[in-house]
Amino acid sequence: MGELETKHLSMVDILLETHIGLERQGPGSSEAVEQALGFLKPLNQFSKIADLGCGTGGQTLLLAKYLSGTIIGLDMFSDFIDKLNENARKMKLDNRVTGIIGSMEKLPFQTKSLDLIWSEGAIDNIGFKEGLSHWHGFLKKGGFIAVTCPSWLTEERPNVVERFWNDAGSQLETISDNIKIMQKCGYQFVASFALPQKCWTENYFIPREKAINKLLEKYAGNKIMMEYAEQNRYETELYSKYSQHYGYVFYIGKVI
Numbered sequence: 001m002g003e004l005e006t007k008h009l010s011m012v013d014i015l016l017e018t019h020i021g022l023e024r025q026g027p028g029s030s031e032a033v034e035q036a037l038g039f040l041k042p043l044n045q046f047s048k049i050a051d052l053g054c055g056t057g058g059q060t061l062l063l064a065k066y067l068s069g070t071i072i073g074l075d076m077f078s079d080f081i082d083k084l085n086e087n088a089r090k091m092k093l094d095n096r097v098t099g100i101i102g103s104m105e106k107l108p109f110q111t112k113s114l115d116l117i118w119s120e121g122a123i124d125n126i127g128f129k130e131g132l133s134h135w136h137g138f139l140k141k142g143g144f145i146a147v148t149c150p151s152w153l154t155e156e157r158p159n160v161v162e163r164f165w166n167d168a169g170s171q172l173e174t175i176s177d178n179i180k181i182m183q184k185c186g187y188q189f190v191a192s193f194a195l196p197q198k199c200w201t202e203n204y205f206i207p208r209e210k211a212i213n214k215l216l217e218k219y220a221g222n223k224i225m226m227e228y229a230e231q232n233r234y235e236t237e238l239y240s241k242y243s244q245h246y247g248y249v250f251y252i253g254k255v256i
Helices: 011-019 030-037 058-066 078-090 128-136 159-167 175-184 197-218 223-242
Strands: 048-052 070-075 097-101 114-120 139-152 187-194 246-255
Touching (some): 011 078, 011 197, 011 223, 128 139, 139 175, 139 187, 159 223, 175 246, 197 246
Parallel strands (some): 048 114, 070 097
């Protein structure tokens, strides 16, 4: 593609094109999903579930494998939602799984209508406390919330890590602080566990790097593309150096 066609390429355009073909749009694994679901019984075929910030729905469709209820995946990017709905049709799950375009900050559901809110790697975009507080009103009494959020794993907080996440719009808290936030937002704390490094490296960084390398060839010489690649590689390097200090943590709560 020539320079005239690529000069208006934006970071969002590249982010979408990078992630549209990936199984996951962030760190995670099928094992982590299964582990988290072990704390969420009982759910049945009448259960209503929302996956917020679902991306292309890799984990949404995995939820449908383990849960028999209806699942709505919500994301702000229409390209991701189109992919989710396409894959749901291919897997013959479109009778139970539907993707819709929407905002996590203004959920389009009725109050007290959901049995489970699931969200991987997305709640920190609006804030852990803000997300838990807003979403609480959409869950039935006894309903569950299961989210992953980047968190400090040690008391030591390297400045370079804190600066990176602050610049990304996320404020890292310790696991114990996030549990307190969850309880203050009206949830009974059920469980938490940190995602293993494999969820970051093998399941996300490596496939993302392959996708970025293809786009560097496709948009050779484009400055926005090169800047995007540099930012992503910095994130990977940062995690390789400081992964003992921070990571994604699953937090599971129940509405009191």
